[in-house]
Amino acid sequence: MFFSKLAFALSTFIGLAAIQGSYGQPTGAVAAVAAVPPAPPGLSFLYSLNCTLGTQIPVGTGPRGTRIVIPIVGGTFQGPKLKGKILNLGADWALSSTSTSGAESTVNVDTRYQLVTDDGANIFIQTRGMLPSQTRGNRSTKSSS
Numbered sequence: 001m002f003f004s005k006l007a008f009a010l011s012t013f014i015g016l017a018a019i020q021g022s023y024g025q026p027t028g029a030v031a032a033v034a035a036v037p038p039a040p041p042g043l044s045f046l047y048s049l050n051c052t053l054g055t056q057i058p059v060g061t062g063p064r065g066t067r068i069v070i071p072i073v074g075g076t077f078q079g080p081k082l083k084g085k086i087l088n089l090g091a092d093w094a095l096s097s098t099s100t101s102g103a104e105s106t107v108n109v110d111t112r113y114q115l116v117t118d119d120g121a122n123i124f125i126q127t128r129g130m131l132p133s134q135t136r137g138n139r140s141t142k143s144s145s
């Protein structure tokens with residue numbers, strides 16, 4: 001097991017941006033939407049987390065890349081307004097692909113996991129996104145820093 005703080009903090013910010021974007025749209029007539037552009041979505045810090053990961057499950061390589069499942073088995077999260085634990089029932093169904101030269105690789109994260117706050121609220125998290133292009137052979141260094 002190891003920690004992957006950066007990858008999951010990044011995923012959380014992507015999830016937050018998606019939530020704010022979907023609720024920021026005006027609900028009036030189409031003409032009003034065109035006349036008044038919506039405010040750009042913003043980001044506010046929600047929490048950081050330390051995530052404990054289980055042993056990777058190799059799924060195999062297909063036309064879109066190589067899939068591995070990384071179990072999310074525990075951890076903690078904390079921010080200005082909420083804190084709690086990560087439950088042992090999630091995973092990242094990560095898909096990695098390598099450039100034709102073999103020099104660069106990208107990783108698409110695809111997570112589903114479950115938080116429970118200290119005051120008992122259950123929060124389902126689903127995130128998708130791409131980690132920056134990485135030099136082959138150095139993935140664990142960059143994703144765990």
Ligand SMILES: *[C@@H]1O[C@H](CO)[C@@H](O)[C@H](O)[C@H]1NC(C)=O
Pocket residue numbers: 048049050076077078
């Ligand atoms: C994550 O781990 C770091 C280093 O041990 C610690 O300083 C931080 O408080 C932890 N954060 C959470 C949310 O557990």
Ligand SMILES: *[C@@H]1O[C@H](CO)[C@@H](O)[C@H](O)[C@H]1NC(C)=O
Pocket residue numbers: 135136137138141
């Ligand atoms: C891996 O990352 C470390 C730290 O950023 C760097 O010093 C090292 O040169 C990298 N190795 C490769 C093979 O890119």
